[in-house]
Each structure stands twice: as C-alpha cells, then as structure tokens.
Amino acid sequence: MSPLLKAILKFPLRLLLILLYILLLRWVGDLVDIIRRLLEKQRRNKRLHDDRRGRPLHCRPRCAVVPPVVYRRADPLLYSQAYLMEQGLAVTWNNPDIQLFENGVPVSSSTLKPGTAYEIDAQIWNNSLDAPAVGMPVEFEFQSFGVGATLTPIGTQVVDLPVKGAPGHPAHVRQTWVTPNVGHYCLKVRLVWADDANPKNNIGQENTNVVAATSPAVFTFPVRNDDTIRKQIRMAADAYQIPRKLDCDDKPGKDRSDRAHPKHRKRGTFIPPSEKDADWTLARVRHDPAAFPIPLGWTVVIDPQAFVLGAGNAQNVTVSITPPADFRGEKPFNVNAFYGDELLGGVTLIVTKGV
C-alpha cells in the first residue's frame, strides 16, 4: 500500500483520536504535566544553585553532560562500616555480607584454623534499578586482628552484578583463602568500580573475635596508625547488633520519619543522588549508637581508652568484659577507634558463657 493511500485511510482514525483527546480531557493532563515539569525544573535549579555558585563549568573540552534521566550509573555496595558510621550510624564488624565456608559449611571468622583452606563469600548488592556492573573486580585482603594493621592481598575475583531485583541479585563471589599461622584475622572486601553512583559504600570488613568469659573475658588487639601524622586515638564501645528488619507494612515514609525525628534528620550530611530517596532519618533512629549502650550489669573496661599514636606506630589495647553473674549465651560488643569523629576501624568482640 502506498504511503499516500495509507495517509488517506488513516484520516478517519485521526479525527476519532482528536475527538477522544478533547472528550477524555487528555489535553488537561498534558497541560498539567508541562506545568508540573516546569515547577520541578525550578525546584531543581534552586537545589543546585548553591552548588554552582562561584564555580566554573567543570566539563572539559570535547565533553558534554548527559542528564540523569538518561545517564546510568551502577551502585555496587556491601555492608560498609566506614560509610555507615560517617552517616551517624552504629556499626558491627560482624559483617552480614562476608561469610566464611569450610568445605561448604559456614563457619565463624573468629574460629579459624591455621593452614586451612576457607572460602570467603562476599554478598554484593546493586542499588541501581537500571545499571548493571558487569565484570566488576572484587578484591579480598586480610590483616592481623585489630585496627589498622597492614593488609595482605588474598586475591581478586570478577563478578557480574545485575540490577536490583534481577535474577542473580545479590551477587555472590567466592575467594579461596588458606589461613597463615595461628591467630585471629580481619577480612576486607573491596569492590572496584570506576563510574560508581556511590563509591563510599564499596569496602566491607569482617573483624570478629570470640572469647569465653572467665570473669572477665579479656581481648587484646593492636591499634595501628597507618597515616603519616601523629594521631590522638579514642576508643569507644557499644553493644550494637543489626536490629531485625521492620515489617514492610510498618515501614513509615521518609517524610513521616523526618517529621517524627527532627533531631536525627542531620541535613548537613552529603547524600549521594543514588540515595536521595533513602530514609536516613529512620536509619539513624534505628541504628543510633546511643541506643545501644553497654547493658546494665555488664562492665567493659578499655585500657588505654585514649592515647597518642605516632605515624606508623601501634599500641596494644586490652578490653576486659565482665558479664552479669547469671549470664548465659553470647553477647557481642563493638570496640571502635576514632581520630576525632573519623572512624579508623574497629572490632566486634563476642563474649560467650555456658555455650
């Protein structure tokens, strides 16, 4: 059929569509849509106004900027203590995304045997609904138990990370590791991705140790200053554990959380665009370090609690934890090292009694 004939035959349909456009008030919807977008654009301009004040165009020669609606960035992540603490959240070093296996059986990272082959399983999430991370390198490292010790590479694996909600998400990547001498070790998993929507949530650590309480349970570990400057170190302990997830029906909206908990809103913190819809207020309420103090009846003594470390130096810290007389079971405590407000690292110490 020739295009002209098709055009003629299409005409009655066109008239019908115009009639429907009028009668169904689609034109009202279109107008509202344009006005809504104009207002949205105005709000965006206002939001970005401060960012651009006094700054030159950063786009180099031969470059162009593609708007966010078209440009896609993956956001690979795992439970990342440094990032979460930067946002004001309590953390555990018993990382929910790092799991050790021996012959296919899950084992605790605190009870490792020397010279034994383990598999480290890293669970990796993608916070992007539309950008995968294909062929992403995942680096595995270990260090002696403690804070800031020298890292030793274990190996690098490559993983294909699909978008959130797709089959194969979260992705799992495994690395074989033969443990060295007797001792306790910390594991570090690092996701290497260049064009990352949030590069701060790519490093997760697993630093746990278990000691049976023989009134008290005593842990000793080194704190090392890897930096080139002298640092005043402060140690702090809490009893944080990742709380149970909320029931989906009970999850409040972001606005409701902001209204209900204005003190936890913390407007000054930079939030990456990939997390602009995140309910950080509720997260700060549920994972507030102040909400997980040392429980009544327990005594935690850190020696020394504050000290100065020269560049490259290390200091042994002893933590003595005394449980109540009637305690049975296991109880984790997190001991974190800070330089000012900056988290240098930490460990999770698990006290057991009668188990």
Added chain:
Amino acid sequence: MANCEQHYHCVTPENFTGLNNVIALGIISGVLTIIAIVAAVILGGAIPGVGVVAGFLFVAAIFELCDYLSGGKLICLGDNSCTIGRIMELIPVGADKSGFEEMDDDFTFNILLSPHSPIETKNEQVASDPFQGKFITEQSASRDLGQPYVGESVTITDIYNSLGVKTEVFHCEVKGCRVHDVCTVLKIMSFGAPIVAAICSIPLIGWVVCLIAAAIWLAITAAAVAIAWNATHNGDINDVYDPAAGELTAADPDTGEGGDVVLVRGDWAYDEGHDGWNEMHPVRSVQKLTDVIAPRYRAMSKADVLLVDEFKKEVLDPWCFYAGQPDDPDVKREQDEPENDWDIHPDIDGCDDEDEPGPIK
C-alpha cells in the same frame, strides 16, 4: 528531571506515512480557508461551514505534524536495541540547527562501533562485524519505502589527510522535551481555529470582530508557544552541576584517539528527517564503560573478525544482557516488591515480610 524520551516512539514500516498527511491536510485546510475568505468578500457573507471545516482540518494537520515529530518520521528497525561504541563526536544542543529547526533540542553524539578503529572504512567495519555492523548498514525496512541511504561519517583530520578515510559512525539522539511541549501547546491552541472560523461565519459578525478574535487567538498561541519553547530547553546548565548527571568525552578530532566507550540503549530507527542514515532515536539510556573494557577494544589498529568475536563474547553479549534486564516485566515486578524497597543497605533500611533465620556467623 523530565523524562523526555518517553514521548518518542518510532513507527513500523507498515504504519509509516511520512509527511503526506500533514501536507495533504495543510493544503486542503489552506484552500478551504482561501475559498471561505474569497467567498465572503465576493458574496458579502460566509459560506456556512466551510471555515469551520477548514479549522478542523487545521487541527488535524497540527496533530499529524506533532505525531510526525514525535516519532512518525522514524521507521523502526529495532526496539530496545543495544550497542557499544566509542564517542567520536559530541554535538551540543542546537549546534547544527537554525530557525524552526531549533525546536528539536536533542543532544546528539556519534559513536564508532566497538571494537573498530577510526581508520577502518565503512565496508571494513561491516565486513568484519556481523553483530553491530547492521547499525550502519542500509536496512530493507527503509529501502522498501524508497528512503535514501548515505550513512553518517565524521572527519578525523589526521586520518583523512593520510588515508583519505572518513570514519563511519552511528548517530545517537538524546531527546529534549521541546518538541513535545511545543506540540502540546500547539495542539491545544489549534482548537481555537474552528472556534474563530465559527465566529467569523456568524452573519451579523463583521470583519473587525472576526479579525480581533483571530488576533487574540494568534497572540495567545504565540505567547504559549514562546513560554513552552524557552522553558523546556535541554542541555540545562544545571546538568553540569548535578552529581547524578554523566560526563561524556569525545575522541580527539585530529587523531581519533580517546573518547568514552558507552553502552547505548534505545530505539534503532531510520530518521526521515535526516539525509539518510540509521540512528539510535531516542536514546533511552547511556552507561559509560571506558574504564571497564580492555584497551585492545579501543585501539587504533583495525579490528579483525577474531577481535570482533572476542568483543561480542566478553563485552557486547554480557553487557547488553544485563543492561536489558530492567525491561523484563518479571524484573520490574520484583523491583516493586517491598523487600527491594531499600536505598542504603537491606539490613539498614530494608524490610521483611517473613522471619527467615540468617546465616551462621
């Protein structure tokens, strides 16, 4: 941010009519308008209904024109197509347009299909690449409709001077909203045409009232179009400062080296509005792969069949597979599940419907 690309969809070859409808309706509407005016002048009064019919035909012509601009000019060659290439040229919004053409506020770029080199001729690219070569090859869908095909190329100065080769590229268009917004205004305001015609057809209404009604209608239309035109400009300066926006770099125009490697998804189409080439129109997503793929896939030496095959297996297939998953209805459904409604980490702001025990730690 406005998601402008959603307003543009190519048409199948069977439904392609080109500009025929617009031209036909415009001519008939114009002729009837002239007849109505001439009759009114000669006979001293309007012929009942002629002006109104002309007005309705004008409305139809506007709707047809807007349909044409919103995708009627695009012959579909493949929905949700996926391609990977290196950016040879970036064309800023409005850089190659003037006058009424500036209504089209697309941001466009031209890519050299990976893993090819800018020193390859079009025939060399197509001959060694059975996977992506189709994008720069004339397709039967456009040829059967009598559309010309000339292809699109960029001139890399050193390569052209030494080898006389122009680098064949694949054109990609990121849509702006101006066409859609101006068209929306035009469509709504076009209803004024039959209304003005009806007013002018009333016997007791004189020329002056008729002209005033027409002038008011034209003034309001012009003002509304001007607002829509100016307010919906793509290439917003704020994109530069938006941390969620992406920065793309083109290859050196002298040497052809460098330039970001990107994965582009969108509708693969033939655009009747250009000289004759295939393109990605509209681009629905762009993801930068520059730091991800091996340097040999963006080298300056010619790509052979072996390299193209390796590229397909290592890069093209896996990337296009994973990048296409968000379009899968099952994936969309899963993404809408409350369990996936987290933005920080599932253990921090996620929720659960069931109490499942965690792994042994």
